[in-house]
Amino acid sequence: MSTVPRFFPVMLVVLFLSGCGKPQHDTLVLTGSSTVAPLISDLAADFEALNPGVRVDVQSGGSSRGLADVRQGTAALGMISRELRSEESGLQAHVIARDGISLLVHARNPVTELSDEQVRRLFRGEIANWQEVTDFDARVSIVHKGEGRATLDVFLAYFALHNRDVKADLIVGENQQGIRSVAGNPGAIGYVSIGSANYEIAQGVPVKGLAIAGVAPDATAIAQGDYPLSRNLNLVTQGELGGLAADFVAYARSPQAHERIQQHFFTPVVNP
Incomplete structure (x- = not known):
């Protein structure tokens, strides 16, 4: 006589279905400048379309937030609309536009x-x-x-x-x-x-x-370098750039991103 509980097949179905939920995604978090965020949101959508299984989470709040989140490890990339200061050591800025x-x-x-x-x-x-x-x-x-x-x-x-x-x-x-x-x-x-x-x-x-x-x-x-109150728009990392963050920065700095940059009335950087 079988000792397998009558509800055991049901348990197997439940366990199987629990493993068939939403697929897991690699997630990249960027926070910071409200100037940079709308552009990055559009670039993020393009990047996700090119990389199924990747999700890019973009949050504004100001350049100071972006720098703080990168230092604390809650964001992989900080969006800032100025140059890094001398006292902001350990960070690297990657120019994406002017x-x-x-x-x-x-x-x-x-x-x-x-x-x-x-x-x-x-x-x-x-x-x-x-x-x-x-x-x-x-x-x-x-x-x-x-x-x-x-x-x-x-x-x-x-x-x-x-x-x-x-x-x-x-x-x-x-x-x-x-x-x-x-x-x-x-x-x-x-x-x-x-x-x-x-x-x-x-x-x-x-x-x-x-x-x-x-x-x-x-x-x-x-x-043309004529406007006196110009600045770089940067993505900032702590330490060496690598992984998904490196892939996104490379995309944002590539010719593929130039049309999006111009749609936001920014100036692409050639050979950054």
């Missing part, structure tokens, strides 16, 4: 360019109305970046401003927040990624970038 920072105003504002001193006075709260600068009667509203954002650091350094001296009406995080804030206030001025700004302008958002030192904020000026 961008710049654009001063941004509402499309109704007739101003086309500001001097460095005018920018400083505006952000220090020394100019209260646009009539002091151009033929436009509107109260100046300063849209400023929050701490931990590389765009903030690059902007302050270029215009020789101290963060404590900026009289902000609104503090924002991601570029899209800044763009929406300026689009909703004819008297507002802010600063964001050129790529992010020009992408939204192409979608009809009522904002415009201002020239710096007589140079318009566009990809051509960045590619």
Whole structure:
């Protein structure tokens, strides 16, 4: 007489089905710059399509977050929109594109360019109305970046401003927040990624970038090295690059990625 329990075949079926769930994926986590994240999200989708079984998780939060997560090992790659500092040892930056920072105003504002001193006075709260600068009667509203954002650091350094001296009406995080804030206030001025700004302008958002030192904020000026407030967009690793992270960085720096980079109004880096 058999001693096998009557429910044993059912147990086998349950065990078999439990092993037939969703297939396991290799996962790559990237965190950091809100400037870089939209581009990387698109590149990640392309990379996944070329590599079945791979999942790429992209999270923004600012360049500082990306650096911290890479150091802590919670992200394989950090997205940053500035150069590494001398004190950020043990990290390696891999350039994937070039961008710049654009001063941004509402499309109704007739101003086309500001001097460095005018920018400083505006952000220090020394100019209260646009009539002091151009033929436009509107109260100046300063849209400023929050701490931990590389765009903030690059902007302050270029215009020789101290963060404590900026009289902000609104503090924002991601570029899209800044763009929406300026689009909703004819008297507002802010600063964001050129790529992010020009992408939204192409979608009809009522904002415009201002020239710096007589140079318009566009990809051509960045590619030619003429735009003064330019920067590299980087993927950062801790230690040597290897494994899935190395494969993704190689893809992001390859000619295959150039069309995506240009779609985001950034400038591809040739032979990085």
